[in-house]
Amino acid sequence: MATHLITGAGSGIGAAVARRLHERGDDLVLVARDAGRAKELADRYAGARTLVADLAAPDRISWALGHQTLPDRIDSLLHIAGVVDLGRVGDLTPRTWHNQLDVNLVAPAELTRLFLPQLRVAQGHVVFVNSGAGLNAHAEWAAYAASKHGLKALADSLRHEEHGNGVRVTSVYPGRTASPMQAKVHSQEGKEYDESRWIDPESVATTILTALDLPRDAEINDLTVRPGR
Template identity: 85%
Template sequence: MATHLITGAGSGIGAAVARRLHDRGDDLILLARDAGRARELAGLHPGARTLVADLADPDRISWAFSHQELPDRLDSLLHIAGIVDLGPIGELRPKTWHQQLNTNLIAPAELTRLLLPSLRAAQGHVVFVNSGAGLNARAEWGAYAASKHALKALADSLRAEEHPQGVRVTSVYPGRTASPMQAKVHSQEGRAYDPSRWIDPESVATAIVTAIDLPRDAEIEDLTVRPGR
């Protein structure tokens, strides 16, 4: 039975992946920002374990984990959590940059560092759920796109470093997906939000599960998922 640690399991793509893996009987470890959120996630996925650490404060993740039990072996680490805040470069303050870089880039790097021994022990898989913005940056997406372009670099470097250890690394680049994050984006863009126009989170979950289930003789390095409508 495989063990997966998932960030962002409370909604959208992360919730869809957690349901999929839970329903087939895999062991889940769900990362929560605080104890209250941990109880909520445990209620959604009975039998799942939780870890508490705030991705918005990556400097304290190591301290938080020092007070909790980490798995000895980990078959996959699924980085799905993320935040977005749009705005023109000329108006973005350092706080906006720090928030997105901390949650979207530095926290995944720190989580990966802390869990690499467990991933190496299982010859596991690290999946970074990136974004179409990690490949192309547009007006008013500068801070978010910068965090996601950097996340691609993190994934590519990690893959090269950990290949000898048998650890696989995949970046997934979803287009616009029907989720609370997408509703926020539409609000910031001043547009009406119609979730039926965008990718169902279950479709992205299928792509992620396909990547981690791929036989060991192959590796999906980069996977782009675009709206089909």
């Protein structure tokens, strides 16, 4: 039975992945931003463990986890949480930049650093759920795309560094996916949101599980998923 540490399990892609892994009997360790959210996740996924750490404050993640019982083994670390705020470069404030960079890039780097010992022992798998914006940046997406371009660099470097330790690293680049985040993006763009036009989170979850379940003789480095409609 594998143990998976997951961020972003509360909604969207993260919820779909957590549910699928939970249904097949794997152990879940779910990261929540506060105690209230942790209780919600524990109630939703019976038997799951939770860790409280605010990804928006990556400098305090080590301190927060140091006061909690950590799993001895992790077979996969799934970075799925993310935030987005659109805006033109001429209007973006440092606070907007910092928030997206902290949650989308610095926090995944810090969690990876903290759990690398367990991942090395298990010869585990790190999955970064990136974005199409991690490959191409468009108008008003500068801060978010910068964080996701950085996440690609983090994954690529980690893959080279940990290959000899047997740690696999996968980046998944979903296109627009039906989720609360996508609803927010449409609101910021001033567009009507129709979730039927976009990728079902279950479809992205399928690609993530495919990467996790691949036999040890191979690994998926980069996987791009686009709306089929």
